[in-house]
Amino acid sequence: MTIDSPPNTSADLAYQELRTAILTGEVVAGQVMSQVQLAAEMNISRTPLREAVRRLEAEGLLTAESNRRVRVSELTLRDLDEVYGQRLLLEPLAVHVSVPQLTRDDLAEVKDALEASSAALRANDMEVFHEHHRALHLGIVKRVGPRLFRTISELWDHAERYRRVFLVEGVVDRRQQTICDHEDLVAAAFARDTSLCASVLIRHLSTTALTVFDYYGGPERPEMINLALERHR
Missing domain, CATH: 1.20.120.530 (GntR ligand-binding domain-like)
Structure with missing residues (x-):
């Protein structure tokens, strides 16, 4: 069994990039981000970004907010x-x-x-x-x-x-x-x-x-x- 698997799709890449940024503190706890802006910065369409966001929400690292924004979960x-x-x-x-x-x-x-x-x-x-x-x-x-x-x-x-x-x-x-x-x-x-x-x-x-x-x-x-x-x- 390998410890990590390489990403295969745009959604995988977006998920891993965002996840790493959250876990390392590059994106700070409580920060609010626009999905539209994130998609532009990552040079991907909104469909794979939505999939990445959904996976991070399920993991408890992001919370959906209004106007297509997401908030990084707080440290408690x-x-x-x-x-x-x-x-x-x-x-x-x-x-x-x-x-x-x-x-x-x-x-x-x-x-x-x-x-x-x-x-x-x-x-x-x-x-x-x-x-x-x-x-x-x-x-x-x-x-x-x-x-x-x-x-x-x-x-x-x-x-x-x-x-x-x-x-x-x-x-x-x-x-x-x-x-x-x-x-x-x-x-x-x-x-x-x-x-x-x-x-x-x-x-x-x-x-x-x-x-x-x-x-x-x-x-x-x-x-x-x-x-x-x-x-x-």
């Missing part, structure tokens, strides 16, 4: 709670299924992603880090079924919006801890120790999510995250 603590709550339930399951099936080539790719992401993080090259960070995490769970893999990939990408804000805002410098977590995760995968791999992943995900909540949350609490963590105790 409630959504972060839902994203990470689901990740904490699904990704440990995926680890238990996928890790025993990883081939030598799969593991070599994960190790390469670890080395590249660590080097980029130490150099503060965040764009390169984000690319290899994704390859590392999804590489470990790539041998699950296609339905679960698609769900995990989508949740991972949605979490990326929050991670980018988290890193830019400088809530706390977790770079060295992130590298250590990734090293532990990959070592457990190489050892085929699924329980340890899942445990490291749970610690890694929950620390990121709860740190963001502690910084931004105020009276809001991470209900789904806490419920998911209770399941693992």
Whole structure:
């Protein structure tokens, strides 16, 4: 199974271009955009753009407004709670299924992603880090079924919006801890120790999510995250 599939149509291209712009923060949360202007800027007709917009609406990244406009979905603590709550339930399951099936080539790719992401993080090259960070995490769970893999990939990408804000805002410098977590995760995968791999992943995900909540949350609490963590105790 490949982690990403190349776009095939104008609608696919428009979908991936807009999706990437939203997930990376190039198009900011809450921004309102004209579909007519978007079609002109992307040099496509409105039919494939409408298809791309429909898919992004279904994914929760865009909301339709009047006069053929769309709004980029806001970043909210409630959504972060839902994203990470689901990740904490699904990704440990995926680890238990996928890790025993990883081939030598799969593991070599994960190790390469670890080395590249660590080097980029130490150099503060965040764009390169984000690319290899994704390859590392999804590489470990790539041998699950296609339905679960698609769900995990989508949740991972949605979490990326929050991670980018988290890193830019400088809530706390977790770079060295992130590298250590990734090293532990990959070592457990190489050892085929699924329980340890899942445990490291749970610690890694929950620390990121709860740190963001502690910084931004105020009276809001991470209900789904806490419920998911209770399941693992």
